[in-house]
Amino acid sequence: MSSVSRIADGCAVYVPDLPRSGEAPHQSKDHRYYLRIAGKSRPMGHLHVQDVLRRTRHPEVSLSRLAPFGAGELVTTDPRGPVAFVQLRAQLANRSRTLAHHVGLELSIPRPFAGSEVRRRMRESGESTYSHSPGEVTFFRYLGVPLFPTQEVYGMSVWVVFHRNNLALARGGASLRWVVYADDAEPVLGGRELGSFQIVQKAMQWLEAQEP
Secondary structure (H helix, E strand, O other), X not given: OOOOOOXXXXXXXXXXXXXXXXXXXXXXXXXXXXXXXXXXEEEOXXXXXHHHHHHHOOOOEEEEEEEXXXXXXXXXXXXXXXXXXXXXXEEEEEOOOOOEXXXXXXXXXXXXXXXXXXXXXXHHHOOOEEEEEOOEEEEEEEOOOOEOOOOEEEEEEEEEEEEOOOHHHHHOOOEEEEEEEEOOOOOEEXXXXXXXXXXXXXXXXXXXXXXX
């Protein structure tokens, strides 16, 4: 079904799109703050001004990059069979104009991919702590330094192990999940399938080639 434009020839319609300001609230020349209600500008009350101030002062920190670090480690000396270790490195970025004073990162791995050797390597690195929950192991790192506006920093590295007993899980969509904390802002959640990394795909292909 076609529609006929009601805009006359030689005319145009402009639709302004004003994104939310990161520096709100903005004071008018009469030293008041206004908001739009039912198409009209109304003075803002004290509580509303405070709410806007709190909302715009939260930092916006997120995981900006998750990528392999170094080559995969292929091991054939394990008596239980061949295994492949992959290390992934996460970067964090502050996308706001607000300084983030306290930043933390959680990386959660399905338990079959975080065996005793993975946990040993993580303990030896000394940069994170870990906890167990049903079905997964979660590693947490507190950065300990402020994250300035537009700054991008190293977040954490994590090891993941692959072997013949978890290949089906990897191919079935097993994922690494993350949560980013920054001051009192809402935590930022995300995830990515382990099998989506090219280095993991190569490790799985190598493991399949080792099968008798």
